[in-house]
Amino acid sequence: MVDDLSAALSKLECRVALLEKTPAAAAGKSAPHKSRALVKEEDNDDDIDLFGSDEDDDEAEKLKEQRLKEYAEKKAKKPALIAKSSILLDVKPWDDETDMVKLEECVRSIQTDGLLWGTSKQVPVGYGIKKLQIACVVDISYLLFQVQSVDVAAFNKI
Missing domain, CATH: 3.30.70.60 (Ribosomal protein S6/Translation elongation factor EF1B)
Incomplete structure (x- = not known):
């Protein structure tokens, strides 16, 4: 019974260490296989580009320049009004x-x-x-x- 409690306590310490983002090795415990899989999944998140790529920036810049040009043309066509x-x-x-x-x-x-x-x-x-x-x-x-x-x-x- 004491061995079962020790094993359960060891698993809980590993889970807490993962939640606190402290390595399980620093706590002197080995992480269970399930937790290692979660850590590997977290490491794979680096492949996701959250801010877009350079290609999108080029397209956005071209679109912005086009809209500015259209706005300037539209503004030039309006007659100047006397401000009151x-x-x-x-x-x-x-x-x-x-x-x-x-x-x-x-x-x-x-x-x-x-x-x-x-x-x-x-x-x-x-x-x-x-x-x-x-x-x-x-x-x-x-x-x-x-x-x-x-x-x-x-x-x-x-």
């Missing part, structure tokens, strides 16, 4: 007593070449204070007595 910017402004009043409808009228009264006012809405800030959020292409910071500050909330190239 769409700006979403947050106009914050000094306090909750500011008439937001009148403030929006004052803001929209600003007229400049190239100015196009878009949609607007009142967004709650806190403590009953609302800010005016309005889309435009202009600077409105000169309304000194009604506007505390102007921040660009969003900026998109069109």
Whole structure:
């Protein structure tokens, strides 16, 4: 019975040594035939090329060059557009007593070449204070007595 337990313990030590990637010879035990077969299979994995071969790289490089050339031709055909910017402004009043409808009228009264006012809405800030959020292409910071500050909330190239 002691011999059977010793043999079972020896097999377990060999398996643990294989799992820890330590050689069974370093532990002073010989590995069973089954484990040696597993080690040989692991050694055979070196033949697998996980990253592809050089032939694939040449084909991929040719394909990349072709796509870049097609993209450049397509880009050259497009007419150059005049870039405009769409700006979403947050106009914050000094306090909750500011008439937001009148403030929006004052803001929209600003007229400049190239100015196009878009949609607007009142967004709650806190403590009953609302800010005016309005889309435009202009600077409105000169309304000194009604506007505390102007921040660009969003900026998109069109």
